Amino acid sequence: MRLVRTALTIAGSDSGGGAGIEADLKTFTAFGVHGLVAITSVTAQNTQTVTAIHDIPPEVVSEQIRVVAEDIGVDAAKTGMLSNAEIIKAVAKTVKNYDFPLVVDPVMIAKSGAPLLREDAVDALIKYILPLATLVTPNRFEAEKLTGMEIRNVNDAKLAAKKIAEETGAKAVIVKGGHLEGKEAIDVLYHNGAYKLYRAPKVDGCTHGTGCSFSAAITANLAKGLSLEDAVSVAKEFITLGISTGHKIGHGHCPVNQSAWIEIPAEKWRIYEELTRAVREFERINPIKLIPEVGTNFVYALPFPYARTKEDVAGVKGRIVRVGNEVRAVGSVEFGASDHLARAILTFMRFYPKYRSAINVRYSEEIVELAKEQGFTVSFYDRREEPIEVKEKEGATIPWGIEVAVKRINKRPDVIYHLGDIGKEPMILIFGRNPREVLDKLRLLI
Numbered sequence: 001m002r003l004v005r006t007a008l009t010i011a012g013s014d015s016g017g018g019a020g021i022e023a024d025l026k027t028f029t030a031f032g033v034h035g036l037v038a039i040t041s042v043t044a045q046n047t048q049t050v051t052a053i054h055d056i057p058p059e060v061v062s063e064q065i066r067v068v069a070e071d072i073g074v075d076a077a078k079t080g081m082l083s084n085a086e087i088i089k090a091v092a093k094t095v096k097n098y099d100f101p102l103v104v105d106p107v108m109i110a111k112s113g114a115p116l117l118r119e120d121a122v123d124a125l126i127k128y129i130l131p132l133a134t135l136v137t138p139n140r141f142e143a144e145k146l147t148g149m150e151i152r153n154v155n156d157a158k159l160a161a162k163k164i165a166e167e168t169g170a171k172a173v174i175v176k177g178g179h180l181e182g183k184e185a186i187d188v189l190y191h192n193g194a195y196k197l198y199r200a201p202k203v204d205g206c207t208h209g210t211g212c213s214f215s216a217a218i219t220a221n222l223a224k225g226l227s228l229e230d231a232v233s234v235a236k237e238f239i240t241l242g243i244s245t246g247h248k249i250g251h252g253h254c255p256v257n258q259s260a261w262i263e264i265p266a267e268k269w270r271i272y273e274e275l276t277r278a279v280r281e282f283e284r285i286n287p288i289k290l291i292p293e294v295g296t297n298f299v300y301a302l303p304f305p306y307a308r309t310k311e312d313v314a315g316v317k318g319r320i321v322r323v324g325n326e327v328r329a330v331g332s333v334e335f336g337a338s339d340h341l342a343r344a345i346l347t348f349m350r351f352y353p354k355y356r357s358a359i360n361v362r363y364s365e366e367i368v369e370l371a372k373e374q375g376f377t378v379s380f381y382d383r384r385e386e387p388i389e390v391k392e393k394e395g396a397t398i399p400w401g402i403e404v405a406v407k408r409i410n411k412r413p414d415v416i417y418h419l420g421d422i423g424k425e426p427m428i429l430i431f432g433r434n435p436r437e438v439l440d441k442l443r444l445l446i
């Protein structure tokens, strides 16, 4: 019995790795599904343009589907760029031999504006492929092309989804909302005579390959046995994260980040383990004289580009405090457990992205002098210089202070201190690439 689930993509190759087969395979991997491919066309493409298209002979496309279906088995499949009518007919004829669910992304035009489906092939797509679809996933423009309607809002999208399903025989249709009016991206699913809406904020980010990755995520989750409604729900979450964390590469439309889905949880686990070990070591060192009145926190942030809010920074719940003659962590390591230090490290990372860990210790002139003697780069900020508009804005002091301290010197600081204010204890912050490096620096100050 085969334990791993398999998903097949029948699509074109994007040499820029952002869309097409490449996006589909990365998405399948993100969901732990073994990816199979039937390449329809090879494109010379980057984030700005498509400069060449070389279609694969239709019989070779069919043969790629046949060999993997018969040897390995396909749990779900999707189509992307089909390019011409002959490939469309060959794909339709071949997939009819199998009973896997088929997700059809009716790819027509690349983000860069280049046509990926010949004009004369749209009718073939409607006639041969859509009737076989478990789900069709058009965006606004593709749905307009398939229906001849103008689609501007959710109501138009509902009418279009129903029309495509009823006129082609597709079992379900989801009209994606990324290009519809409004602040939210609302996708409209029409399935079994009913509508379901999927909402997410329209996020700023990288959109090359969104359609491919979204349909691939649905396919992967169908392959894993999820219902259509649940597969779409997971795919919506996946694509929203992928857009907002896309790497800004190339000079045009940057690609969706499919790895964020697995990289963030994996990094969180690594951070949790490393920081927990470091906190235990800190307790063992027992630097009782370094614990300030308000307590110490010890933080470690997700790497760039995932560190955005305090929820992306791990810290000690309840801080680390003095209990008699001992230093003790009040709670365990959790993401979102720090406020002050989280804001400090997120600001520091804007200048030095690799420096993701920090600790706060009690201020004394003696410790600052010792840090300088040990060869540390030391900087500071003075709350008396804080502009009134910063003072009045909740949570703005620390980001302002860290930025001032970083810009004060033309070297990366190891240590930043401030002398406090009315009702605000002075503090020393030590920065490092990871908690181990922070502890190594701290040891030199004891």
Ligand SMILES: Cc1ncc(COP(=O)(O)OP(=O)(O)O)c(N)n1
Residues within 6 Å of the ligand: 011, 012, 013, 014, 019, 020, 021, 043, 045, 080, 081, 107, 109, 110, 111, 112, 116, 207, 208, 209, 210, 211, 212, 213
């Ligand atoms: C080979 C290939 N297939 C599909 C596309 C479409 O991707 P993109 O331009 O990013 O548009 P959506 O994925 O958002 O529909 C492509 N460019 N190349």
Ligand SMILES: Cc1nc(C(=O)O)sc1CCOP(=O)(O)O
Residues within 6 Å of the ligand: 294, 295, 296, 297, 315, 319, 337, 338, 339, 340, 341, 342, 360, 427, 429
């Ligand atoms: C209360 C406080 N102020 C600091 C400063 O740098 O001014 S560090 C600090 C303690 C840590 O706080 P948290 O648990 O919110 O990260």
